[in-house]
Amino acid sequence: MNDMLTRDELLRRAALGAGLLSMPGLLAACGGGNGGSGGKRELAKTMRFSNWTYYMDVDEKTKKWLTLEAFKKEFGVDVKYTEDVDSNSQFFGKIQGPLSRDQSIDRDLIVLTDNERFLATVIDKGWAEKLDKDAIPNIENLVDVQRHPGFDPDREYSLPWCSGMTGIAYNTKLTKQPVTSMEQLLEDKALKGKVAILNSFADTLGLVILENGDDPGKITDDSFSRALDRVQAAQDAGQFRGITGNSYTGPLASGDLLACVGWSGDIEQLHLDNPDLTWVIPKAGGMIWTDNVLIPKGGDAYTASVFMNYIYDPEVAAKLYGHIHYISPVKGSREALIKIDPETANNELFFPTEKTLSQVHLVDPAALKNQSYNEQWQAVLGV
Amino acid sequence: MRFVRRHLLTVYAILAFAYLLIPIGLVVLFSFNNPAGRFNYTWQGFTLDHWRNWDGVPGLREAMTLSLEIAFLASILATVLGTLIALALVRYGFRGRGATNLLIFLPMATPEIVLGASLLTLFINVTTVFPLGFRTILIAHIMFCISYVVVTVKARLVGFDRSLEEAAMDLGANEWVTFRKVTLPLIAPAILAGALLSFALSIDDFVITYFNSGSEITFPLFVWGQARVGAPPQVNVMGTLIFVVALSLMVLNVLLQRRRESQVRA
Amino acid sequence: MGFFHRHRGLTPYLLLAPGLAWLAVFFLVPLGFLAYQSLQSGNFDVGYSFDWAWGNYWDALERYHEQLTRSVVYAGLATVFALLISYPLAYWIAFRGGRWKNLLLVMIIAPFFVTYLIRTLAWQTILADEGPVVGIFRDVGILGDGGRLLATSTAVVAGITYNFLPFMALPLYVSLEAIDHRLIEAAEDLYASRLQAFLRVTLPLSLPGVVAGTLLTFIPAAGDFINAELLGTPKQAMIGNVIQSKFLELTDYPSAASLSFTLMAVILVLIAIYARVIGTEKLTG
Numbered sequence: 001m002n003d004m005l006t007r008d009e010l011l012r013r014a015a016l017g018a019g020l021l022s023m024p025g026l027l028a029a030c031g032g033g034n035g036g037s038g039g040k041r042e043l044a045k046t047m048r049f050s051n052w053t054y055y056m057d058v059d060e061k062t063k064k065w066l067t068l069e070a071f072k073k074e075f076g077v078d079v080k081y082t083e084d085v086d087s088n089s090q091f092f093g094k095i096q097g098p099l100s101r102d103q104s105i106d107r108d109l110i111v112l113t114d115n116e117r118f119l120a121t122v123i124d125k126g127w128a129e130k131l132d133k134d135a136i137p138n139i140e141n142l143v144d145v146q147r148h149p150g151f152d153p154d155r156e157y158s159l160p161w162c163s164g165m166t167g168i169a170y171n172t173k174l175t176k177q178p179v180t181s182m183e184q185l186l187e188d189k190a191l192k193g194k195v196a197i198l199n200s201f202a203d204t205l206g207l208v209i210l211e212n213g214d215d216p217g218k219i220t221d222d223s224f225s226r227a228l229d230r231v232q233a234a235q236d237a238g239q240f241r242g243i244t245g246n247s248y249t250g251p252l253a254s255g256d257l258l259a260c261v262g263w264s265g266d267i268e269q270l271h272l273d274n275p276d277l278t279w280v281i282p283k284a285g286g287m288i289w290t291d292n293v294l295i296p297k298g299g300d301a302y303t304a305s306v307f308m309n310y311i312y313d314p315e316v317a318a319k320l321y322g323h324i325h326y327i328s329p330v331k332g333s334r335e336a337l338i339k340i341d342p343e344t345a346n347n348e349l350f351f352p353t354e355k356t357l358s359q360v361h362l363v364d365p366a367a368l369k370n371q372s373y374n375e376q377w378q379a380v381l382g383v
Numbered sequence: 384m385r386f387v388r389r390h391l392l393t394v395y396a397i398l399a400f401a402y403l404l405i406p407i408g409l410v411v412l413f414s415f416n417n418p419a420g421r422f423n424y425t426w427q428g429f430t431l432d433h434w435r436n437w438d439g440v441p442g443l444r445e446a447m448t449l450s451l452e453i454a455f456l457a458s459i460l461a462t463v464l465g466t467l468i469a470l471a472l473v474r475y476g477f478r479g480r481g482a483t484n485l486l487i488f489l490p491m492a493t494p495e496i497v498l499g500a501s502l503l504t505l506f507i508n509v510t511t512v513f514p515l516g517f518r519t520i521l522i523a524h525i526m527f528c529i530s531y532v533v534v535t536v537k538a539r540l541v542g543f544d545r546s547l548e549e550a551a552m553d554l555g556a557n558e559w560v561t562f563r564k565v566t567l568p569l570i571a572p573a574i575l576a577g578a579l580l581s582f583a584l585s586i587d588d589f590v591i592t593y594f595n596s597g598s599e600i601t602f603p604l605f606v607w608g609q610a611r612v613g614a615p616p617q618v619n620v621m622g623t624l625i626f627v628v629a630l631s632l633m634v635l636n637v638l639l640q641r642r643r644e645s646q647v648r649a
Numbered sequence: 650m651g652f653f654h655r656h657r658g659l660t661p662y663l664l665l666a667p668g669l670a671w672l673a674v675f676f677l678v679p680l681g682f683l684a685y686q687s688l689q690s691g692n693f694d695v696g697y698s699f700d701w702a703w704g705n706y707w708d709a710l711e712r713y714h715e716q717l718t719r720s721v722v723y724a725g726l727a728t729v730f731a732l733l734i735s736y737p738l739a740y741w742i743a744f745r746g747g748r749w750k751n752l753l754l755v756m757i758i759a760p761f762f763v764t765y766l767i768r769t770l771a772w773q774t775i776l777a778d779e780g781p782v783v784g785i786f787r788d789v790g791i792l793g794d795g796g797r798l799l800a801t802s803t804a805v806v807a808g809i810t811y812n813f814l815p816f817m818a819l820p821l822y823v824s825l826e827a828i829d830h831r832l833i834e835a836a837e838d839l840y841a842s843r844l845q846a847f848l849r850v851t852l853p854l855s856l857p858g859v860v861a862g863t864l865l866t867f868i869p870a871a872g873d874f875i876n877a878e879l880l881g882t883p884k885q886a887m888i889g890n891v892i893q894s895k896f897l898e899l900t901d902y903p904s905a906a907s908l909s910f911t912l913m914a915v916i917l918v919l920i921a922i923y924a925r926v927i928g929t930e931k932l933t934g
Contacts, residue, residue, distance in 0.1 A: 048598065053608050054421065060439040082598055083442070086608040089897035093500065094594050096900070098507050106515070106598055121693075121900075193797075235883065241800045242882045246612055250770055253424040254777040256799065269420035269613060273427055371692060374899055382883025383716070383894040396741035399734055400753075403760060403814065406771035410763050424774065464668035475661035483665065485917070490676050491868040492916040494892050497909045501679035501686075526675040529668055531816070531865060538820050538861035539827055542854060572750075572826045576819040579754055580865075583761035583815055603764045610766045622763035629759065633752035640748060 041132075044303040046078045049109040050091075052291065053083045055162065057323035067320045071310050077303060085111055087245070092118040095296065099127040104298025109307070111161050115202035115289040117368040119158070120151035122294060128157040129295040132305035138312035141331045145357070146290065150365035158292040159308050162326035165352075165360050166203040166287040169252060169262035173276040179259040181283050182211040186234040196251070196260035197231070199243045201377040202363040203287055204231065204261055210285040210361065219367035224376075232380055243381055252277060264349045265326055279349070281359050288360035290329070318345075325350050407626060414619035421613035433616040437624070440617045443605060447621050450586050450602035453517070457524035458581035464525070465532025465581075466574055472533070473540040487530045499523070499594035506595060515597030523595045524585045531584065532577035539573030687906035697903060705907035713891050713908065717915060720887040723802070723877075724870035727809035731817040731866050732859065734810070739821035739858075740851075743828075754822065758815045769808060769879050773799060805885045808876035813869070817862035824858025825851070860927060864920070871916055888912050 057066045068079040085091045091112070095105050099122070112119040122128050133139065139155070152158045170179040176190060185195055186208070197204045205227045206216040212230070214223035234240065241257060242248075249266055251257040253274055267279035295304045310316055314332035321328035322337045322344045328351065337345040348356055367373055413423050417430035438444050472483060490498070502523055506513040513519050547569070551561045567574075589603045596604060606618055687705055691697040710717075742753045760768050776782055776798045786792040798804055828851060836846040874889030888908065896905035 050598070053612055058441060060436065063439060063441045065441070080598075082600060083608050084598065084600055084604060087897075090593065092900075093496075093897050094503070097500065097503050101507060103507055103510070240882065245878075247770075247773075247879055249422055249613070250424055250773050251777070251799070253422065254774065254779070256778045256797075266422075266612065269422055270424075272420035273418050273422065273425040369694075371694075371899070378894045378898060380883065381894065382886030383891040392737060392741050393745070395737050396745075399738040400756065402734070402811075403757065405775065406768040407760055407763060409771040409774060410767060464671060467664040468668040471661040471664035475664075477661040477665075483669065486669065486672055486677070488864070488868065488917065488920060489680070489913065490672070491865070492872065492913045493680070494872040494874075494889055494909045494912065496893055496896050497683055497905055498676075498679065500896065501683045502675065504682050505675070505679050522675055526671060529672060533668075534861045534865055535820050535823055538823050538857040541857040542824070542827065569827075573823040575751065576754065576823045579758050580815065580819055583758040587761040587764055589765065603766075606764045607766050610764075610770065614767070618767065619763075622767065625762045626759050629755055629762070630752065633755050637748050637752060 041135075041302050043075060043077055043306060044108075044300045045076075046080055047109070047300065047303045047307060048080045048082075048107045049307075050082050050084050050107050051109075051111045051161070052085045055083075055111070055291070055324055055326070056081060057320055066323070067311070067316065070316070071307060075306065075310070077307070079307070088113050088116040088118045092121070099297060100125070102297070105296050106298075107296055108299035108304045109293050110296055111291050111293050113289055113291050114149060114151060114365070115206075115287070115363050115368070116200060117374070119292055119294070120365055120369060122296070123152055123157050127297050129297060129299055129301040129304075130156050131159065131295065131308070132302050135302060135305040136309040136312065138309045138330075141312050141314060141317075143329050143331050146329050149290075149362070152292075158294050159312075160329035161291045161293050162321065162324070162328065163288055163290040164326055165264040165281065165349075166198070166207065166261065166289065167264065167279055167281045168207075168259060169248075169267045169270075169277060169279045170259035171252070171255060171257075171276050172278055174255055175258050178280070180280055182207050185259055185261070186230060186239060191258050192237070192239055193241055194256070194258040195240055196242050196244050196248045196257050197240060198248070198261045199245050199381055201373070202289070202368060204243075205377070206287040206361065206363050207261060207282060207284075210287075211282065213284075216287065216361050217364050219364040219373075224367065224373055228376055228380065235380065268325060268349055281356070286360040288327075288357070288362060321350065327352060407622075410619050411623045411626075414616050414623050416616055416619075418616070421615065423614060423616055423619070433620050437617055437620045440615050442600060443617055443621060446600045446602045446605035447625070449517070449599060451625075453521055453524055453601065454582050454585040456521055457528055457585045458578045461525045461528035461581045462532050462574060462578040465529045465577060466536050466570075468529070469533045469536035469540055473537055473543075487533050490527050490530050495590035496594075498527075499591035502526075502591065503594045515595065516599050519595045519597065520592055520599065520601065523591050524588065527588075527591065528581035528584055531580045535577040535580060536570065536573045539570050543569070683906045683909065686902050687910055689903045691903075693900040693902075702903065705903050706911060709904065709908045709911045713888060716886055716888045716891050717912065719885070720871050720873075720889065720912070721915065721919070723806050723809060723885075723887060724867050724873070726806050727813060727870050728817070728863055728867045730806070730810045731814050732821075732862065735814055735818035735821055735862065736859075739818050739825050743822050743825035744830075750826070754819065757818050760811075761815070765812065765875060766879075768812075769876070772808065772811070773879070776804065799880060800882050802881065802885050804880040805876050805887075808880045809870050809873055812873075812876065813866045816865040816869070820861035820865060821855065821858040823861070824855040828854045856927070863923075868916055868920075872912060 056068065058064070059066055065079070065081055068081055072078055091110070095110070098105050112122065136159075139159070142155070142159070146160050147155065168179055168182070168185060172178070179185060179188075179191070184191065185197070205224070208227040208230055209216045209219065209223050212223065212226050214226070241251070244260075246266070248257060248260045248262060249270060252260060252262070253270055262279060264279050267277055270277045293304075293308065295301050311320065312330050314330055314336040317328050317330035317333035318336035318340065321330075321333055322341050325344070328334070334345050334351040337351070345351055413426075414433060415429050415431070416423055416426055417428040417432065418425065419427060433439075468483070468487070471477070472480065506515060506519050513522070548561050548565050551565045552558070556564070587603060589607055592601055593604055602621070606614060609615065609618065685699060686697070688702050689697040689699050690702040690705070742750055746753050774780070778797045778799065783792065783796075783798050786798065787794065787796060792798070832850050832854075833846050836850045837843070841849065872889045872892075874887060874893050877885045877887045877890050892905050892908050892912075895901045895908060
């Protein structure tokens with residue numbers, strides 16, 4: 001018997017029931033050093049997790065990460081949590097050096113977004129450890145739409161952490177009429193000079209491609225050029241106040257921007273201080289992006305997998321996603337949350353219905369890797 | 384006429400300081416804001432909550448502590464190394480002067496992102512000596528601060544009147560004593576200025592630090608991660624605290640000096 | 650100390666050794682690697698190989714001369730403005746600061762305690778289109794109706810100026826503080842007006858500080874990218890932004906490296922011209 005699990009903990013876990021640890025998982029955890037699927041199957045004492053900001057529930061009074069504390073109580077693993085991912089390209093720029101030289105980056109879990117090329121690149125280059133699927137029976141709770149993404153068709157290396165949607169944010173008071181289409185954003189003279197778009201091409205061009213009637217899930221040279229030209233034309237006409245990263249929130253809040261391409265999570269927060277700000281999915285459709293966890297080479301795959309299994313329990317997920325207000329990839333988390341916090345559970349932005357989800361699209365991962373597309377887009381950004 | 388001119392300069396100086404400190408004023412003001420969401424853009428109402436709970440954001444205090452430690456160490460070491468170089472450059476003829484000057488200017492001219500990434504490449508090739516973290520951040524900071532100290536101290540040394548030193552030596556002082564008792568006090572303001580510049584550079588650096596920090600988080604790294612999606616008012620509180628503490632220390636310094644001087648006079 | 654007397658020839662080398670050694674290991678070695686990278690070709694997917702790709706440099710100049718020029722112009726303007734703002738300030742601290750000098754110097758670097766991003770965001774709030782500052786400018790006529798300060802080249806240059814003020818002010822102070830007041834008194838005793846005394850005595854004696862401040866401001870400002878990113882539009886993109894894009898977004902490391910060296914070469918050429926104009930002794934001591 002693995003000395004990591006005391007008898008009490010075993011009993012407690014059995015009592016929780018409902019798929020938290022199925023028999024195979026239990027046996028595997030007891031396996032210790034003798035066999036399993038070859039690699040180490042002991043829980044490490046610490047796990048190092050690098051994530052984006054605001055992606056973990058925190059108790060301000062005690063400064064503790066609630067979900068991580070609960071995990072520690074149950075499994076005895078101390079999670080060293082750092083919020084040092086603030087941009088996919090920048091984080092990738094930092095880790096590609098060591099990873100390309102077969103060095104560990106001293107992390108067990110990292111999080112990258114699926115609407116930029118870097119997530120796929122890490123997987124393609126073989127810089128990610130395989131998930132220990134035997135330790136993640138809760139993977140069954142993964143929502144169907146996330147089961148076979150283009151960059152990781154069999155979910156061998158990655159699992160979604162949370163999702164968000166890209167649409168149009170606008171100021172209901174200052175705009176004469178609701179801004180509900182990219183056509184308005186790009187071509188309505190009334191908004192000239194007070195509009196911004198995002199500097200990530202999956203977000204911005206994705207929306208324009210939808211507006212053009214094309215499919216952002218299968219981008220061709222034609223559909224790309226059509227969208228790019230449309231954006232360039234708007235730029236030349238002086239329609240944009242800027243092409244921004246996250247920094248659109250300030251000008252939007254102050255009224256310098258009347259409308260812009262923005263993320264649902266941000267606007268929901270801005271709305272709390274300024275009720276005039278609202279977010280909509282454009283009539284032609286919006287985009288959805290997902291932040292995925294990966295185990296970088298050298299990370300402890302088993303411990304990380306056990307952690308992800310813990311997260312994918314609907315009860316745990318309900319508490320986590322109910323707190324951080326991003327879209328949960330775990331089936332049943334909405335139902336679990338309704339019992340504790342019905343208001344949040346019924347909020348379309350955090351727990352979108354099937355109808356809403358049908359209006360948002362994933363970007364074509366192949367397009368993200370296309371160097372020519374990236375260069376053309378960077379040229380629009382003036383570089 | 385003289386009266387007007389005297390005041391013109393003072394008024395100008397006050398305006399210049401106001402210009403420098405207006406953004407700080409805003410930062411201080413918003414540390415008392417009470418936003419409903421996680422963005423701190425719109426004034427919602429006055430509250431002392433974030434001051435009472437100044438330590439409520441996990442990692443913020445540790446990040447600031449780390450930044451201060453590194454800034455102090457880096458500025459002291461960079462100032463020492465840079466001052467030595469400045470002395471050599473101004474006072475001695477030697478082979479390789481031009482090359483040395485070039486070597487001083489180059490780090491300032493190198494874009495931070497490629498410098499940070501290339502330095503990382505060096506470190507990861509020798510990870511046993513340079514484990515990524517405190518050590519590598521400190522090394523990087525000293526590296527990019529040296530040039531600024533050299534140029535600043537040189538500005539003082541170039542026009543320095545050697546006759547005082549010569550007089551001291553004529554009176555029997557050897558080189559080391561002359562340096563300690565005559566030269567050093569006279570160039571002290573330049574050394575202090577160099578140290579202040581280094582401190583400012585170090586405590587504010589983002590790009591080079593980001594690449595070479597491993598999993599350590601300094602204050603700028605912490606803030607950049609947060610501010611882009613909504614920094615909590617505690618960040619403002621922290622910035623205000625440091626500013627106030629620094630000013631208080633300086634005021635204390637002045638008051639102590641005044642006491643010492645009045646004691647000497649008495 | 651007899652050691653230094655006897656080994657006078659060694660002294661400069663001993664003084665230089667620690668600092669230069671530090672720079673040699675932690676700057677020159679990385680720079681060497683960067684130079685190596687700049688001559689590579691290939692792409693990220695298949696990998697890069699070293700093959701003396703001088704074409705990278707030619708490409709850099711050809712495609713990005715606009716951003717290069719713009720960077721030099723913005724940095725130059727910011728340096729001039731910083732000088733105009735900082736000189737009287739440094740003068741006041743040096744001549745009128747008295748025992749408060751050090752406190753005032755700390756206040757000059759105080760903005761750095763709140764990080765680049767926060768103070769730039771603060772300026773975004775202050776200079777908002779419907780804010781008080783822009784309002785005044787519009788009323789007074791400096792800005793047209795519906796004009797704005799943010800998202801313009803003015804904002805970018807103003808941002809660079811603001812962020813590099815201490816780098817101009819502190820060296821200026823260093824020179825000004827060292828001026829012997831008796832020299833100025835002597836000039837005035839000899840019937841010079843205050844203005845003449847300033848122009849003939851103070852200004853020339855403060856030139857080393859001016860030179861130092863100019864260098865410490867212009868050189869890093871030319872490579873700046875953050876002000877253009879936060880306060881500007883694609884039309885204000887500087888070479889620093891191009892290098893960021895090449896390195897981070899396009900993972901095109903040879904381009905980023907060759908662009909960096911191109912920028913450094915441009916800066917060095919400009920410094921050489923500057924040295925020629927003002928006289929090399931002021932520059933190199």
